[in-house]
Amino acid sequence: MSKKVIVLGEVRDGALRNVSFEAIAAAKKVSGDGEVVGVLIGDSVQDLGQELIQYGADRVVAVEHPHLKHYTSDGYGQAFMAVHDQEEPEAIVFGHTALGKDLSPKIAAKLQSGLVSDVTEIEGEGDDAVFIRPIYSGKAFEKVKINEGPVFFTVRPNNIEPLEQDAGRSGDVSTVSADIQNLRSVVKDVVTKATDGVDMSEAKVIVAGGRGVKGPEGFEPLKELADLLGGAIGASRGACDADYCDYSLQIGQTGKVVTPDLYIAAGISGAIQHLAGMSNSKVIVAINKDPEANIFKVADYGIVGDLFEVIPMMIEEIKQLKVNA
Amino acid sequence: MNIYALVKRTFDTEERISVQNGEIAEDGAEFIINPYDEYAVEEAIRVRDEHGGEVTVLTIGSEEAEKQLRTALAMGADKAVLINTEDDLDELDEFGAATIIAEFLKDKDADLILAGNVAIDGGSGQVGPRVAELLGINYVTTITELKIDGDKATVIRDVEGDSETIEAQMPLLITAQQGLNDPRYPSLPGIMKAKKKPLDELELDDIDLEEDDVEVKVERVDVFLPPEKQAGRVLEGDLQDQVKELVQLLRTEAKVI
CATH class of the missing domain: 3.40.50.620 (HUPs)
Structure with a gap:
């Protein structure tokens, strides 16, 4: 019917x-x-x-x-x-x-x-x-x-x-005309926090940082890479708990569940709660100094290395690619 | 103030999930208060401590949920209610759960109802707003701050990373988002006291509901695990070459950049 x-x-x-x-x-x-x-x-x-x-x-x-x-x-x-x-x-x-x-x-x-x-x-x-x-x-x-x-x-x-x-x-x-009345809630103010308006739940690319970013400023290269790819940044609970970023960026069983085309995990060890939030992404890239890190078990591509070396190199490489394209 | 916190017993976030005979296997699993509901309980206690009144924690489930209610009592809630549906119902969907909770609450004159914004098992986030609508009261979901002043509350709502400041009329139902507070651990004296606090157990009969009133509208026909993710390639060689290779692979093989 x-x-x-x-x-x-x-x-x-x-x-x-x-x-x-x-x-x-x-x-x-x-x-x-x-x-x-x-x-x-x-x-x-x-x-x-x-x-x-x-x-x-x-x-x-x-x-x-x-x-x-x-x-x-x-x-x-x-x-x-x-x-x-x-x-x-x-x-x-x-x-x-x-x-x-x-x-x-x-x-x-x-x-x-x-x-x-x-x-x-x-x-x-x-x-x-x-x-x-x-x-x-x-x-x-x-x-x-x-x-x-x-x-x-x-x-x-x-x-x-x-x-x-x-x-x-x-x-x-x-x-259709409707009498919109008796609103019991009134929005007084809106503070926009999201970076450049790319919302994590709809982003095709997410670059996420964990404890390995070491501080709020450690998210800067991640943000640059995300911007370059038209994506959003995210974080593990570890990074949020350490106050490196806002809880609104948290991906995992508590936090957001995301399924982008490309998920780049930088300095994230890959606790089971985090994996629940991202392992259904289409392609996963893991960058971690620890070759034993759990995140490599779900990654399609892995690089064992320092994210502060790898991410800037990726930015350069992708810029080159865009110039040549 | 008459405060209710809605809680759900869920799997510990550490648990791996397995499926047996078309159902999620529960054998040997650890259970906790749904983490988002824990924020709700904590906030309920804080509101009571500031404004006075009483906090009742409410859950639907089996006798086993008594443990999570005792935990909430040990945190500082005053009373607990378990609506035990074990003998009456095999299945319960969000429509049914909200119907039961609203039937129980309809004559309780709650000033404030708090719940988690989502349960980490079912993940639908429906029950809170449904209950508010059935009770005819106002609600705001995913809040990270709550201040109450007389018959108005000022809340901050997380909207996909943006923060909205909302003035909301009481009585009010809110659902808690991460960042609302840091839930306390029950203290030893708290745990001792909790054993003596009132915990009422009710069945559908006691709230004038029949099984037919809460028959599922949405029925699970299957449950399965996602295909196991195969570990991929860890690249090798000079770091610069690895990055070059990675970017090429993302471009040509994975086709995602």
Whole structure:
């Protein structure tokens, strides 16, 4: 049976996030040729509607209101439910981002529905779709199906291939008006900490440092390499506990779980908790002075050496490569 | 202030995971309070110490979860409640867990409910916000700072590395992010006292729920381990040559740069 699916398009700094295009691809899979409707929420977002359509949405519904400038669960909850009540979908897809994680359980509770969070793969299509998601921070995976109610799930960034952008595709972008009121939380201030806006959960390349970076300044060469590769920096718990960096950079069983295309571990020994957070990365490079370090057991390529020698050499080598390319 | 902390008994982070007969094997595993819930318990105790009131820790599970509740009592919580579903339920999803917790809490007039932002086993992070929504109260997730002043709380929320300062109306449910505090270790006197603190054990009946009310919406059909990662190549030779080779391999073989 074909399903109508609504997909939340997530906007950050005025642009759609990649995970939203991945969510549309996932929606197509479960829709069984049903309609895929993009949803945009914010103070001024409807101009982004065509882009969602170019990535596969059939049409887009936007909710705009001055109170939706910043995300709050109350504001976005009201806006999303206004679209939901108009569209009455059979399936819902969000990205598994800070926003998606915060909002999806609220909507699921309102709908008295199940919710499959953090999906990395969908097997089968339409009604037969089953969802694969990591448990124990990626130490294991479970396969689940939805027994009852709407098919509601969130997709982990970087795992489901988006459809190719089709600039020739167009569709209808409409608006729904909603009275956004009685917000019980108000965002007073936002301090941006992330380096250059590349978010770790969506980064294709992560350069992570451990105790081996020896101090906050030890992250500088790592940051330079990450910038060169258009990636983000991360850290092990050891580096965070030693105050070399902020806890928001921590990768592992406590901390973030990441699956970039390339993970470069510099001066990280590879405790089991850290491996849980990164060992499903596509390609892993380990740089460590200790040839016995655990990290080499999961690395595709390893260099036994001092990161303060190896990383600058890599930077030079990659710069050369870029010049010659 | 009437404070509740929601905790879950989970595998120790040190544990390797193995699968037997389509289930995660628990034999011989060490169990702990989910690390994020430990931040919630610590923060609950700190709020009580500053503003007065009482901290109740609440969990769903089997009798074995009593150990984690006693640990939370030893840290300084005042009371504990175990909702024992061992005889009633084979499976429980987030919908069911939140339903049970909300049913229990609905007439408790909680001012503040604290939970971890995610459990390190299931990893969905749904139960906290679901409970708040079912109770009709406000919530903020992944917080790294909490200050309470009358009927308002000022919290700092971690949003993928950015920090949002949020003014939130009470009653409030928050979920704890790493960095919120440093959970204390239970002291010896704390452990002694914990043995005498009240620990109530309830079943679904006691909170007027039937098994059908919490039947799973999402069902696990399989569980498996990721393919074992094969150790790759450790490069050899002069360091400069190794780096050259590495960059070439990343370019041509792995095709990631």
